Amino acid sequence: MSQISLSAKTSPLRRLSFSRVGRRLARFLSFFQGNPTGAIGGGIMAVVVVACLTAPWLTEFEPNKRVARPHVEPNAEHVLGTTRQGRDVYSQLLHGGRTSLAVAFIAGSIATVISILVGIAAGYYGGRVDQWLNFAMNVVLVFPQLPLLIVLAAFLGQVGPTVIALLIGITSWPWGARVIRSQTMAIRQKEFVLAAECMGESKLRILLIEILPNLTAIVAGSFVGVMMYALINEAGLEFLGLGDPTVVTWGTMLYWAQSSAALYTGGWWEMIVPAVTIAIVGGAMALINMSIDQISNPKLKTGPHLKRWRKLNKAIEARRQSGGGL
Amino acid sequence: MTEQKDAIVTVDNLTKDFVVSRSMTRATWMRALNEVSFDLYPGEALAIVGESGSGKSTSARILSQIYNSTGSEVRYKGEPIRDFVKREGQREFARNVQMIFQDPFGSLNPVHRVFYQVARPLQLHGRSRNKQALRERVLELLETVGLTPAHETADKFPHELSGGQRQRVAIARALAVEPDVILADEPISMLDVSIRLGILNLMLDLKEQHGIAFLYITHDIATARYFAERTAVMYVGHMVEWGDSDAVTQNPQHPYTQLLIAAVPEPGEHKSHDLSGYQHKGDIPMWQPDSQGCPFAERCPHALPACRDTMPPARKLEGNHYVRCHLFE
Numbered sequence: 345m346s347q348i349s350l351s352a353k354t355s356p357l358r359r360l361s362f363s364r365v366g367r368r369l370a371r372f373l374s375f376f377q378g379n380p381t382g383a384i385g386g387g388i389m390a391v392v393v394v395a396c397l398t399a400p401w402l403t404e405f406e407p408n409k410r411v412a413r414p415h416v417e418p419n420a421e422h423v424l425g426t427t428r429q430g431r432d433v434y435s436q437l438l439h440g441g442r443t444s445l446a447v448a449f450i451a452g453s454i455a456t457v458i459s460i461l462v463g464i465a466a467g468y469y470g471g472r473v474d475q476w477l478n479f480a481m482n483v484v485l486v487f488p489q490l491p492l493l494i495v496l497a498a499f500l501g502q503v504g505p506t507v508i509a510l511l512i513g514i515t516s517w518p519w520g521a522r523v524i525r526s527q528t529m530a531i532r533q534k535e536f537v538l539a540a541e542c543m544g545e546s547k548l549r550i551l552l553i554e555i556l557p558n559l560t561a562i563v564a565g566s567f568v569g570v571m572m573y574a575l576i577n578e579a580g581l582e583f584l585g586l587g588d589p590t591v592v593t594w595g596t597m598l599y600w601a602q603s604s605a606a607l608y609t610g611g612w613w614e615m616i617v618p619a620v621t622i623a624i625v626g627g628a629m630a631l632i633n634m635s636i637d638q639i640s641n642p643k644l645k646t647g648p649h650l651k652r653w654r655k656l657n658k659a660i661e662a663r664r665q666s667g668g669g670l
Numbered sequence: 671m672t673e674q675k676d677a678i679v680t681v682d683n684l685t686k687d688f689v690v691s692r693s694m695t696r697a698t699w700m701r702a703l704n705e706v707s708f709d710l711y712p713g714e715a716l717a718i719v720g721e722s723g724s725g726k727s728t729s730a731r732i733l734s735q736i737y738n739s740t741g742s743e744v745r746y747k748g749e750p751i752r753d754f755v756k757r758e759g760q761r762e763f764a765r766n767v768q769m770i771f772q773d774p775f776g777s778l779n780p781v782h783r784v785f786y787q788v789a790r791p792l793q794l795h796g797r798s799r800n801k802q803a804l805r806e807r808v809l810e811l812l813e814t815v816g817l818t819p820a821h822e823t824a825d826k827f828p829h830e831l832s833g834g835q836r837q838r839v840a841i842a843r844a845l846a847v848e849p850d851v852i853l854a855d856e857p858i859s860m861l862d863v864s865i866r867l868g869i870l871n872l873m874l875d876l877k878e879q880h881g882i883a884f885l886y887i888t889h890d891i892a893t894a895r896y897f898a899e900r901t902a903v904m905y906v907g908h909m910v911e912w913g914d915s916d917a918v919t920q921n922p923q924h925p926y927t928q929l930l931i932a933a934v935p936e937p938g939e940h941k942s943h944d945l946s947g948y949q950h951k952g953d954i955p956m957w958q959p960d961s962q963g964c965p966f967a968e969r970c971p972h973a974l975p976a977c978r979d980t981m982p983p984a985r986k987l988e989g990n991h992y993v994r995c996h997l998f999e
């Protein structure tokens with residue numbers, strides 16, 4: 345009797361947790377279903393991230409060592425050629441991508457954390473808290489961001505990737521904070537928030553467990569947005585020579601290509617490779633962002649609805665024309 | 671109502687003002703509730719009936735402490751709830767007075783499973799000894815409200831349920847901590863007509879079997895009589911007539927109650943009511959703290975000169991049937 349109940353207790357539990365993982369995965373994948381923008385963007389990002397993370401296995405060359413003659417054309421050994429200093433571009437691309445993506449990720453995380461804290465607090469508490477936080481948001485918003493970054497970077501002297509990530513992170517949270525704030529204001533009116541308050545839930549739990557999960561799409565959207573912005577601006581700062589040129593990133597690759605006049609001396613690949621990569625990765629992030637928008641904002645949704653709408657329009661048009669002909 | 675039970679919640683002279691607009695120099699106030707008094711008894715329901723904006727939800731929300739009252743004496747088991755200052759007492763009150771909301775689509779958080787929604791109050795109020803016991807209790811509650819098979823429902827998200835099922839989840843959540851009082855704010859008005867009776871009967875069971883006191887807020891005077899022993903009719907923040915549901919609905923005395931009942935499209939007895947005396951334009955006034963007279967005077971076909979100047983006092987008719995109208999002086 346006890347044996348039976350024991351086995352009956354454990355096995356469904358195990359099956360349950362297994363099917364939960366499966367369902368999670370299915371839900372994650374269903375995000376991309378019928379959502380080509382997201383699938384393409386996510387696919388590109390996945391390939392790039394995996395390639396950068398596995399860089400040591402994908403290339404034998406050190407990114408920062410002279411491994412061949414300068415400006416060797418792309419060939420079987422150096423698939424993307426070498427730089428003016430005789431470094432392997434392919435290796436630089438993969439290793440530099442680690443740093444560039446890390447900067448984007450860290451900046452995105454910092455900005456997202458600040459925007460969540462500020463946005464949710466302002467939206468939930470309202471009143472004085474909201475006024476002050478709104479004021480802070482506006483102050484940060486009115487500074488033109490890229491010039492500010494240039495001035496700060498120039499002031500600090502050639503800044504490393506960590507400092508760049510910090511700078512971008514703490515200057516680009518207000519956009520996310522605004523959206524999160526307004527969405528929080530809408531959600532806090534909902535009855536499930538009132539119910540949680542009546543129940544005696546703590547404020548922290550209401551904010552983080554009742555409200556925040558309802559903001560996932562917005563938070564993800566602003567995270568990817570800041571990542572994209574950070575990727576491009578980090579490259580921009582380093583290209584201008586404000587970054588630390590001894591660190592390999594996509595931005596310093598551009599800097600070296602520029603300072604060694606790669607395009608004029610025939611080493612076009614040294615310039616084109618990082619430039620195109622930044623464009624592709626930035627574009628992939630934009631695609632992901634768009635697909636998040638489409639999902640969280642049903643008005644932008646394509647698919648069967650739009651098709652039906654087009655069909656209906658066609659039918660109306662056809663009827664009108666045939667009616668006019670008669 | 672023949673034997674005298676002790677009221678579990680007593681509300682005396684509940685008044686609530688809202689700021690309608692605020693300018694630099696002064697704020698405009700509206701009085702959403704004016705001198706509202708009622709009692710709730712264990713195992714009995716009080717229905718509050720009235721049209722939109724009459725302050726029904728506001729009274730429930732003050733009882734559940736979502737809003738503060740402007741002035742009132744609310745007592746729970748004889749103790750004023752303002753004295754529940756200590757956190758423990760506050761919790762005790764929050765546990766014992768549960769609310770069911772009108773919109774079953776808004777009252778359940780879409781990101782949490784049914785299990786979480788029902789388990790959460792149990793955890794919060796220390797009713798869960800361990801995981802196994804918690805799950806069993808949740809399943810038991812889901813069965814009580816008729817959501818079978820319970821273990822399947824428990825793992826669903828709210829969007830996988832129908833409106834009626836969601837409302838049952840909301841009821842299970844309210845029931846979880848074994849409250850003394852349930853405040854049901856139009857619990858069936860957003861549901862399909864076909865499933866309303868099911869929810870109403872479920873609440874009837876809870877009332878009778880668990881001895882829960884209900885405050886049942888509704889637009890619909892017919893369900894008030896079906897569900898509640900007593901009925902109070904509200905008009906712009908005032909209780910205008912109250913008493914045993916049968917008396918109030920079958921023998922309405924206040925002109926506003928008569929209008930409400932005549933407006934119900936009921937086949938048979940009430941068919942040929944004459945509504946021609948009632949003024950429909952300029953209808954629902956906004957009550958302000960310094961407004962005077964009977965709130966219904968604008969629309970009342972029997973209005974007397976006194977009606978515009980003085981608030982009619984409560985008059986007792988037979989039994990515990992009360993009315994506030996100058997016609998009964």
Ligand SMILES: Nc1ncnc2c1ncn2[C@@H]1O[C@H](COP(=O)(O)OP(=O)(O)OP(=O)(O)O)[C@@H](O)[C@H]1O
Nearest residue numbers: 688689690702720721722723724725726727728729
């Ligand atoms: N938070 C608030 N701030 C300002 N005014 C409010 C607030 N809540 C309610 N009111 C006002 O108080 C009055 C009574 O509102 P209440 O929600 O209690 O009405 P109700 O009887 O529940 O109506 P319904 O049947 O539409 O739910 C309304 O005029 C409303 O505009």
Ligand code: SF4
Nearest residue numbers: 964967970977995996
């Ligand atoms: S007090 Fe006067 S205005 Fe009010 S309901 Fe009675 S008769 Fe009508």
Ligand SMILES: [Mg+2]
Nearest residue numbers: 726727728855
């Ligand atoms: Mg209401």
